[in-house]
Amino acid sequence: MTTQDGRLIRGERTRTAVLDQALLLATVAGLDGLSLSQVADSLRVSKSGLFAHWRSKEALQLAVIDHARAQWTDRVIRPALAEPAGLRRLWAVHHHRLAFYEAGVLPGGCFFANAHFEFNARPGVIRDRLAAELTDWMTFLTGVATEAVTRGEVPAGVDAAGLAYQTESLGVCAVMQAPVLGPETTFRQARRALHDHLRAVATDPTILPELT
Amino acid sequence: MTTQDGRLIRGERTRTAVLDQALLLATVAGLDGLSLSQVADSLRVSKSGLFAHWRSKEALQLAVIDHARAQWTDRVIRPALAEPAGLRRLWAVHHHRLAFYEAGVLPGGCFFANAHFEFNARPGVIRDRLAAELTDWMTFLTGVATEAVTRGEVPAGVDAAGLAYQTESLGVCAVMQAPVLGPETTFRQARRALHDHLRAVATDPTILPELT
DNA sequence: TATGTTTACGACCGGTCGGTCGTTTAGTAC
DNA sequence: GTACTAAACGACCGACCGGTCGTAAACATA
Numbered sequence: 001m002t003t004q005d006g007r008l009i010r011g012e013r014t015r016t017a018v019l020d021q022a023l024l025l026a027t028v029a030g031l032d033g034l035s036l037s038q039v040a041d042s043l044r045v046s047k048s049g050l051f052a053h054w055r056s057k058e059a060l061q062l063a064v065i066d067h068a069r070a071q072w073t074d075r076v077i078r079p080a081l082a083e084p085a086g087l088r089r090l091w092a093v094h095h096h097r098l099a100f101y102e103a104g105v106l107p108g109g110c111f112f113a114n115a116h117f118e119f120n121a122r123p124g125v126i127r128d129r130l131a132a133e134l135t136d137w138m139t140f141l142t143g144v145a146t147e148a149v150t151r152g153e154v155p156a157g158v159d160a161a162g163l164a165y166q167t168e169s170l171g172v173c174a175v176m177q178a179p180v181l182g183p184e185t186t187f188r189q190a191r192r193a194l195h196d197h198l199r200a201v202a203t204d205p206t207i208l209p210e211l212t
Numbered sequence: 213m214t215t216q217d218g219r220l221i222r223g224e225r226t227r228t229a230v231l232d233q234a235l236l237l238a239t240v241a242g243l244d245g246l247s248l249s250q251v252a253d254s255l256r257v258s259k260s261g262l263f264a265h266w267r268s269k270e271a272l273q274l275a276v277i278d279h280a281r282a283q284w285t286d287r288v289i290r291p292a293l294a295e296p297a298g299l300r301r302l303w304a305v306h307h308h309r310l311a312f313y314e315a316g317v318l319p320g321g322c323f324f325a326n327a328h329f330e331f332n333a334r335p336g337v338i339r340d341r342l343a344a345e346l347t348d349w350m351t352f353l354t355g356v357a358t359e360a361v362t363r364g365e366v367p368a369g370v371d372a373a374g375l376a377y378q379t380e381s382l383g384v385c386a387v388m389q390a391p392v393l394g395p396e397t398t399f400r401q402a403r404r405a406l407h408d409h410l411r412a413v414a415t416d417p418t419i420l421p422e423l424t
Numbered sequence: 425t426a427t428g429t430t431t432a433c434g435a436c437c438g439g440t441c442g443g444t445c446g447t448t449t450a451g452t453a454c
Numbered sequence: 455g456t457a458c459t460a461a462a463c464g465a466c467c468g469a470c471c472g473g474t475c476g477t478a479a480a481c482a483t484a
Binding site: 216218219247248249259260263268269 | 471
């Protein structure tokens with residue numbers, strides 16, 4: 001049971017409010033470009049007040065990563081888990097991911113894609129954490145693809161890791177190109193590409209829904 | 213004919229030296245995270261001396277973009293143009309791009325990928341310039357793919373833009389994942405994926421070289 | 425030699441950064 | 455009421471940022 005203490009409740013409220021805002025700002029200014037003054041001012045709280053919740057900027061950054069992961073799980077992974085395992089679930093992951101991007105929840109597109117490219121050459125705690133997240137994510141995707149193989153939805157020789165890589169690459173590229181080449185065209189192409197690929201490799205192509 | 217004036221020659225030398233270094237640093241710290249003091253110190257020149265060549269940080273950033281494009285043209289586009297138009301050229305683009313990444317020329321992987329994700333939500337001159345570069349690049353890729361269609365190397369119904377998008381997405385994802393999941397695995401997967409795709413769609417799969 | 429030009433420098437400026445510290449406010453426990 | 459605790463604040467610090475300005479050295483021109 002959660003605490004009844006009004007002080008702790010209040011603290012928890014601010015904490016999530018700050019994380020929400022910091023997550024938004026981080027997708028625009030970058031996880032490192034993020035400034036504590038910006039976060040504090042945009043929430044009408046004092047900068048020093050932030051240090052009551054996180055010891056340092058780095059601690060806040062790590063908390064933002066956790067927050068982003070929770071959001072990703074909620075908006076992409078969980079909806080996909082509602083679909084039957086295998087190819088249909090892999091497709092659902094792709095679909096919900098693109099829908100998440102299209103909804104414009106984060107002004108900067110995708111927190112994790114942005115962060116990976118920002119930190120790919122900057123060793124440290126943040127980078128290590130991001131690397132772990134990416135490993136987890138690809139493990140998840142590969143797991144879903146593997147189920148498609150074991151269920152016989154694709155021929156036995158098909159490389160599950162390859163299917164996962166295809167899925168990931170189409171998603172990442174979409175969120176990169178969408179602001180430049182237009183969301184509609186970009187996301188349609190990203191959907192079409194994986195749909196064609198999965199149907200081409202599927203034992204029974206009709207297992208996937210039609211592309212509207 | 214180029215100038216003989218020793219002052220101008222000297223100026224040109226420093227200018228390219230600065231751009232070389234700034235390009236490297238930008239892939240690590242980001243195009244905006246780049247600091248003039250860093251660049252100056254790492255080259256043993258004074259910060260104020262940089263302002264003799266570029267009026268502002270933004271002007272230097274734009275120059276770095278130009279510099280990165282020249283490098284990209286030199287290391288990726290030109291080698292690919294040595295191959296016959298169509299599918300073989302599209303494959304050569306992919307191959308030389310991944311080779312460029314693998315060679316570790318830029319410590320941060322890919323300047324343009326990093327910059328796109330850094331600026332995708334930051335309106336301004338830099339973002340506009342990057343957008344133009346991406347449009348150019350996708351136009352180039354689509355053009356190469358279109359030649360494959362007009363030459364009959366793929367069936368008439370195949371979507372050239374889709375081929376271009378596939379190629380781009382596999383390349384971008386590779387440079388994102390390589391530092392985390394290991395360069396060898398990642399780049400092999402990126403090569404394998406496009407190779408399979410192009411062979412699957414080709415009228416005559418043997419037009420492409422074997423994957424070593 | 426004298427003149428003009430280009431490159432490069434050191435000193436300095438206002439502003440923002442991450443972070444510290446002592447204090448106040450709001451709420452709990454007794 | 456008092457004692458205690460967690461949350462939040464304002465003032466302040468040193469470091470670094472992008473940028474300005476006056477000056478000196480290197481070089482070409484004549």
